[in-house]
Every structure is written in structure tokens, then in C-alpha cells.
Amino acid sequence: MTNITEQLQKLRLDYSKMKLSEADIDANPIKQFETWMTDAVNAQVNEPNAMVLSTVAHGKPSSRVVLLRGVADKHFKFFTNYHSKKAEHIEHNKNACLNFFWPELERQIRIEGELEKLNEAESDAYFKTRPRDSQIGAWASVQSAELKSREELEEKVIALTKKLEGAEIKRPPYWGGYALNANYIEFWQGRSNRLHDRIAYELKNNEWKKFRLYP
Amino acid sequence: MTNITEQLQKLRLDYSKMKLSEADIDANPIKQFETWMTDAVNAQVNEPNAMVLSTVAHGKPSSRVVLLRGVADKHFKFFTNYHSKKAEHIEHNKNACLNFFWPELERQIRIEGELEKLNEAESDAYFKTRPRDSQIGAWASVQSAELKSREELEEKVIALTKKLEGAEIKRPPYWGGYALNANYIEFWQGRSNRLHDRIAYELKNNEWKKFRLYP
Numbered sequence: 001m002t003n004i005t006e007q008l009q010k011l012r013l014d015y016s017k018m019k020l021s022e023a024d025i026d027a028n029p030i031k032q033f034e035t036w037m038t039d040a041v042n043a044q045v046n047e048p049n050a051m052v053l054s055t056v057a058h059g060k061p062s063s064r065v066v067l068l069r070g071v072a073d074k075h076f077k078f079f080t081n082y083h084s085k086k087a088e089h090i091e092h093n094k095n096a097c098l099n100f101f102w103p104e105l106e107r108q109i110r111i112e113g114e115l116e117k118l119n120e121a122e123s124d125a126y127f128k129t130r131p132r133d134s135q136i137g138a139w140a141s142v143q144s145a146e147l148k149s150r151e152e153l154e155e156k157v158i159a160l161t162k163k164l165e166g167a168e169i170k171r172p173p174y175w176g177g178y179a180l181n182a183n184y185i186e187f188w189q190g191r192s193n194r195l196h197d198r199i200a201y202e203l204k205n206n207e208w209k210k211f212r213l214y215p
Numbered sequence: 216m217t218n219i220t221e222q223l224q225k226l227r228l229d230y231s232k233m234k235l236s237e238a239d240i241d242a243n244p245i246k247q248f249e250t251w252m253t254d255a256v257n258a259q260v261n262e263p264n265a266m267v268l269s270t271v272a273h274g275k276p277s278s279r280v281v282l283l284r285g286v287a288d289k290h291f292k293f294f295t296n297y298h299s300k301k302a303e304h305i306e307h308n309k310n311a312c313l314n315f316f317w318p319e320l321e322r323q324i325r326i327e328g329e330l331e332k333l334n335e336a337e338s339d340a341y342f343k344t345r346p347r348d349s350q351i352g353a354w355a356s357v358q359s360a361e362l363k364s365r366e367e368l369e370e371k372v373i374a375l376t377k378k379l380e381g382a383e384i385k386r387p388p389y390w391g392g393y394a395l396n397a398n399y400i401e402f403w404q405g406r407s408n409r410l411h412d413r414i415a416y417e418l419k420n421n422e423w424k425k426f427r428l429y430p
Binding site for chain 2: 002003004005007008009011012013014021022034037038041046047048049050052054055056059060061062063064065067068069070071072077093095096097099101103104108110112126129131133134136137138140141142143144145146147148149150153154157188192193194195197211212213214215
């Protein structure tokens, strides 16, 4: 056994902080999501709105962390570059899933659904709230394209900063939001001896059907 | 804007802890992985070996947290129930990806490849290292099947514990390991103004080709 494998096999936490029961959970999974997200923010977990977004290209999954920026109805919103690899995947296959994991609370949320682009007004409004340097960054990055060197990127940023000095920075046409329209949401609470609580909701005929799963 | 959206839009961290440069990174991504994993363990990040595993079924991605239990060569190993939903997905489509996110270190690792089952001896050996109550849990759970109530599961565990008292607990035939055989590994270090460092490795003709990506 290699040294790293030994290290990995020694890591073992037994989850015992909380339970999740049918009596506690909201009939509406969006409300339940808001409760858990608020708990995560209040508990000051690291990056509570960081979620792993998975997409599919040519039958292969691909995942990366993005930041949740809004929830409306059953739509979960984030912003990105429409020329990125993930956007290319979404162009061909709208199916996606989101995964939140908050080890501090021994909680996980899994969301599945279809992605759609946000309208331009909503992307404009959000872009305006970003710090100026991040706005410039959005103009400087050709997301996921190969980059010769860090210096090339930094020189681009310096040149753009100079060029745009004093001017309002508009949203690049290739930058904007997506919303995942959820049809499956699962709440996972870690429990002792790997006997975790899992309660899932599936959208059927516009109604959320709730059920418990084996861990 | 709803209350939760307001909360989400207020969350903003600028990443400024570290850099990732071509000069620092190992030519072999597996060695680099071991370095970063060891850093994560030493920094006592929450659940350093927790990773989001994504699989695909009927063109739709699905993801959940699993724990990395070993690395050998370019194989990343974890254990699960072979009757679970994810095992069903893997049966039909071996493509998968792994995502590690360590917000404490502002780091992310993305790994893509194909899954294969570990041999029985390796699954047996690992099963033996699990705490007895987790071993019983593996016999009690019909993973991802619908469960009528928490009580039903707990009664099963009590009955099994009694039945197996004093006996060695064998690995259930439907429980064992997988290894993801990596062909793409990306190291992501958060940087200021979203101008993150991304260095990726692709396996081509049995050699790792390294390149930098736009953030």
C-alpha cells in the first residue's frame, strides 16, 4: 500500500451531528433548500454557495465548482462564460446536476434538472454588481482555451484596465447566467455508521413527491 | 429579489492565498495530486478525501459525494454498493469524473476517466478495515431503494447485530470498490479577481501532456 493510500484509509469521521426526519422537512423542497442554505450561511461554512455543476459531453460527465447566485421558484442560478467548455456542453445537452456538500454540517444536497440561459436583462443586472476588476477579468479571459503563460493573461488585464479607465464596463456578450430548472432534489444528512438520512423529492405532474431512500 | 438571492449575492470571497505556476507543479499529475492531498490533510481541511463522483444515465449526469480510499498509479479508488444507482449507471457507462474542492486552500482538482471494478481480494481487504457497525450497515442497506421509514432500517440493523454477534462479518457480495482510471487531471488554484490558475494534464499515447487554461 502506498503512503498516500495509507493516509486516505486512516481518514474516518463518524457523522453524528444531526438527523433529518419526515417531521422536520418542508413539503416544498425549495423552502427546505432555503432553510439549509441559510443554516450554512449562519454556520459560516466555507463557501456555502459553492456547488459542483456537472454536465455531459459525448456521454462523458464533466464537473467544476460554480457559485450559486440566486434561487427563484425551482430555478437555481449561476453566471459564467458562454464560450466556456461547460457552455459548449450545455449547448448540446441541457441536462445537468448540482451538488452542495457542507462537511461542517454533515449535509449534502443533490439537484437534477435542465439548464436554460437567463435573459440579458438579468445577466446585465448581475454583471453590474461584480467588482470592477472581476468585470475586467471577464473581458480578458477566453475561458478554458489554452493559455501560453500567466504573463499573457496579466498583460491583457493591464492593457484592458488602462483602456477602460473611467468608463463603465458593460457585460461582454459572451458572459451571462443560467438557471437549472430542478426536477429532483435530495437532502442528505450524515448519520452514524454510514446509515445516513436521505429524503428526496421528484417533480411529477407539477407536484413534488417526497420519499426516503436507503443510505 | 428574494431574500435568499440577496443573501447569495452578498457572498463574495476574493482568492488570494496561493499561486500555481509551471515552475512549482510536478511533471507527473499523480505526484502533484499526492502533494495537494497531503497539503489538504496537513491543513486539516474538512473531509479532505471527500470528492464528488459524477456518472451518466440516459444522457443525464448524476453526482454524489464519495470518499477516496486509495491511489495507485493513475487509479483513484473508492468503495460503494454494487446495487446502488451509481453502480447501475456505471454498468451502462464507465465514464465518470471526480471533483475535489478544498475552499480552505482555495483549490480544486478535476479528474476524468473510466471506472472499473476492483478485484474481490482488494474489496475484501478494505471491508475488513471498516468499523464493525459500518460492516453491519452494509448488510442492512439496499442502497438507493425507497425506504418506508427510518425505523425500518434501524430494526434491520438491530436484528442483524444480534444475528451476527461474535461472528466475523464478511463483505456482502454486492459491496466493493471501483477505480477511476484517469485520462485528464486539472489543478485549479483560486486567484484574485477570478483570474484563477488552471493547469491541466491530458493522457496521450501513454504520456501526460501539460497545458495552462484560461480561467
